[in-house]
Amino acid sequence: MAEPGRASATETDPAVDVKELVGRAQAGDREALEELYLLHFDRIYAYLQMTVGNRHDAEDLTNQTFVKMLESIERFEWRKVPFSAWLFRIAHNLAVDHFRARRRWQPEEEPPEPTGDEQRSAEEEAMHSLGRRSMLQMIEDLSSDQQQVLTLKFVFNFSNGEAATILGKTEGAVKSLQHRALASLQRQLAGAA
Numbered sequence: 001m002a003e004p005g006r007a008s009a010t011e012t013d014p015a016v017d018v019k020e021l022v023g024r025a026q027a028g029d030r031e032a033l034e035e036l037y038l039l040h041f042d043r044i045y046a047y048l049q050m051t052v053g054n055r056h057d058a059e060d061l062t063n064q065t066f067v068k069m070l071e072s073i074e075r076f077e078w079r080k081v082p083f084s085a086w087l088f089r090i091a092h093n094l095a096v097d098h099f100r101a102r103r104r105w106q107p108e109e110e111p112p113e114p115t116g117d118e119q120r121s122a123e124e125e126a127m128h129s130l131g132r133r134s135m136l137q138m139i140e141d142l143s144s145d146q147q148q149v150l151t152l153k154f155v156f157n158f159s160n161g162e163a164a165t166i167l168g169k170t171e172g173a174v175k176s177l178q179h180r181a182l183a184s185l186q187r188q189l190a191g192a193a
Contacts, residue, residue, distance in 0.1 A: 018083050025073050033073070037066055040084055043156060044091050050151055051095045061098060065091045085162040088152070092166050138188045146181035149174055 016039060024032035044065055049058035068090045076086055139147060145167070152163040153174075160178075164171045 019078065022073070022076065022078075022083055026076070033070065036069070036083075040087050041066070043084070044087060047088060047151065047156060048091055048095060050155065051092075051148070052098060057098060061091065061094045064094050068094070081162050081165045085158065085165045088156070088158070088162075088166040089168070092148070092168075138185055141188070142181050142184060143177075145169075146177050146184070149177040150181050153178060 016035070018036075018039070021032045021035050021039075025036055041062065045058055045062045048061045048065070049055060052058055052061060065087060069087060076083070139150070142150070148167055149163060152158045152166060153160075158166065160171045160174045163169075164174045167174065169177075
């Protein structure tokens with residue numbers, strides 16, 4: 001735990017030295033483990049929420065991700081991808097296991113609407129809702145792998161190499177999945193016009 005009155009590394013320095021934190025965590029430093037948790041929790045949770053479709057399962061899988069991080073951080077080795085890609089790979093594997101166990105996807109709730117300061121008219125709100133629902137339906141028509149690639153690339157801003165590591169695919173496969181997904185969405189949008 002951070003000492004009272006002491007700001008965490010993520011609060012004082014936006015360019016946290018993750019390598020240093022990982023090294024300290026591998027040596028058993030509980031504060032470094034806490035910093036890694038705080039640094040990555042929001043993105044891992046958001047990824048899992050988008051992947052599994054409901055808050056309860058996303059919370060469980062996020063907790064499992066960080067338990068696995070604690071259990072295996074000593075074996076983590078620096079390679080071409082960042083520590084966050086290693087964590088996302090753990091989260092991805094847990095989500096795959098979750099789907100294998102359930103054998104189907106059942107979204108519990110709609111993804112949250114972005115909060116905005118502007119008030120929309122009832123007509124604008126209805127049109128926005130229809131457009132959003134249509135886009136979500138178009139994305140749901142993509143393969144699971146295509147959905148994952150788009151999420152990792154455009155929501156979480158991972159590079160092709162990082163997305164490949166997370167998904168256990170080659171970089172070429174990620175590029176191909178992205179290309180096919182975007183081409184499919186473009187065809188769907190052209191057909192809707």
